[in-house]
Amino acid sequence: MTNLYEPKPEHKFTFGLWTVGNTGSDPFGAAVRNKLSPVELVHLLAEIGAYGVNFHDNDLIPFDATPTERDQIVRDFKRALEETGLVVPMATTNLFHHPVFKDGAFTANDPRVRKFALQKTMRAIDLGVELGAKIYVFWGGREGVESDATKDPTAGLRRFREALNFLCEYVLDQGYDLKLALEAKPNEPRGDIYLPTSGALLGFIATLDHPEMVGLNPEMAHEHMAGLNFLHAVAQAWEAGKLFHIDLNDQNSVRFDQDWRFGSQSLKQSFFLVKFLENVEYSGSRHFDAHAYRTEDYEGVKDFARGCMRTYLILKEKAEHFNQDEEIQFLLAKINVNDPAMEGFEGKFNPAKAKALKAYPFDVATLARRGMQYERLDQLTVDLLLGVR
Numbered sequence: 001m002t003n004l005y006e007p008k009p010e011h012k013f014t015f016g017l018w019t020v021g022n023t024g025s026d027p028f029g030a031a032v033r034n035k036l037s038p039v040e041l042v043h044l045l046a047e048i049g050a051y052g053v054n055f056h057d058n059d060l061i062p063f064d065a066t067p068t069e070r071d072q073i074v075r076d077f078k079r080a081l082e083e084t085g086l087v088v089p090m091a092t093t094n095l096f097h098h099p100v101f102k103d104g105a106f107t108a109n110d111p112r113v114r115k116f117a118l119q120k121t122m123r124a125i126d127l128g129v130e131l132g133a134k135i136y137v138f139w140g141g142r143e144g145v146e147s148d149a150t151k152d153p154t155a156g157l158r159r160f161r162e163a164l165n166f167l168c169e170y171v172l173d174q175g176y177d178l179k180l181a182l183e184a185k186p187n188e189p190r191g192d193i194y195l196p197t198s199g200a201l202l203g204f205i206a207t208l209d210h211p212e213m214v215g216l217n218p219e220m221a222h223e224h225m226a227g228l229n230f231l232h233a234v235a236q237a238w239e240a241g242k243l244f245h246i247d248l249n250d251q252n253s254v255r256f257d258q259d260w261r262f263g264s265q266s267l268k269q270s271f272f273l274v275k276f277l278e279n280v281e282y283s284g285s286r287h288f289d290a291h292a293y294r295t296e297d298y299e300g301v302k303d304f305a306r307g308c309m310r311t312y313l314i315l316k317e318k319a320e321h322f323n324q325d326e327e328i329q330f331l332l333a334k335i336n337v338n339d340p341a342m343e344g345f346e347g348k349f350n351p352a353k354a355k356a357l358k359a360y361p362f363d364v365a366t367l368a369r370r371g372m373q374y375e376r377l378d379q380l381t382v383d384l385l386l387g388v389r
Contacts, residue, residue, distance in 0.1 A: 091128025215244035
């Protein structure tokens with residue numbers, strides 16, 4: 001393998017403890033890999049060239065750990081970070097695994113569960129900040145329903161809003177340098193999860209008391225589960241100034257959450273995503289929220305993690321070729337050529353502009369006959385990805 005595709009710290013490739021630490025169990029089968037400690041996983045990630053490691057609170061500290069056990073785990077984890085040079089850019093709270101969250105966390109019908117979720121999250125935020133996190137992600141895996149007879153969706157939204165407003169105030173009161181990022185998913189493990197898409201979350205963020213503190217953590221697999229175009233979700237988040245973090249993986253459309261190695265299924269979609277991130281100079285982490293196949297031992301897990309980063313870097317190189325390809329750029333310039341006659345109609349409304357536009361004599365027949373050459377452009381893109389240009 002050429003060094004051109006070897007990860008470097010400036011690439012900001014990160015993995016979660018839950019990704020490389022996934023033991024391969026699923027609803028139909030037991031674990032196939034032994035559970036590694038957080039310290040062992042940090043060293044594994046350092047070995048394959050990752051930049052950072054992210055975690056849920058209970059990835060690092062067991063739910064029932066004593067204060068003494070917690071402090072020792074944190075000391076050991078900090079030592080591993082110092083030994084390897086890995087950083088912690090993002091942290092999150094597990095509000096979905098324990099049975100107490102069977103009806104949700106922030107949106108549960110039981111008020112004691114809702115307040116326990118706030119308590120757990122405040123403590124987890126403290127831990128994330130202690131370890132250096134600047135982004136805190138919220139994935140509401142249990143925030144939803146199987147039957148709409150069980151919960152008023154407007155009550156669910158009010159409860160979720162109240163929780164996020166409370167936590168924003170907590171972050172401000174503590175003086176933390178921390179932004180919050182919401183992550184959408186349409187379903188699984190709940191039958192229907194509230195705010196199921198990135199677009200829905202953007203609308204919700206605008207209703208918060210501190211919308212400037214809250215953005216998105218869009219995930220490729222979650223948008224593909226709903227048959228949506230992940231690039232469009234990312235672009236919308238970016239255009240709104242809300243792309244705070246991103247989860248990269250792969251997925252067959254309209255399936256359960258597969259969390260495959262980045263680029264292993266959707267090469268064309270992955271290419272346009274990488275091209276977008278590089279073109280806009282996205283400066284955040286490239287976080288791989290994915291898992292190795294259940295067939296693999298830990299050498300296979302390393303192959304999986306290296307593959308995520310290698311594919312990203314290959315597609316980054318392909319994006320540079322796309323931007324430099326004379327024929328592709330000629331077609332793009334031709335497709336997007338400015339029309340001097342239309343320049344006076346650009347921009348904001350004013351009465352004179354509207355009156356002139358209403359009176360303008362468009363040649364609709366000529367416009368309708370115009371061929372756009374999209375077939376040619378798309379095939380040139382395919383040729384580039386297949387390595388024949």
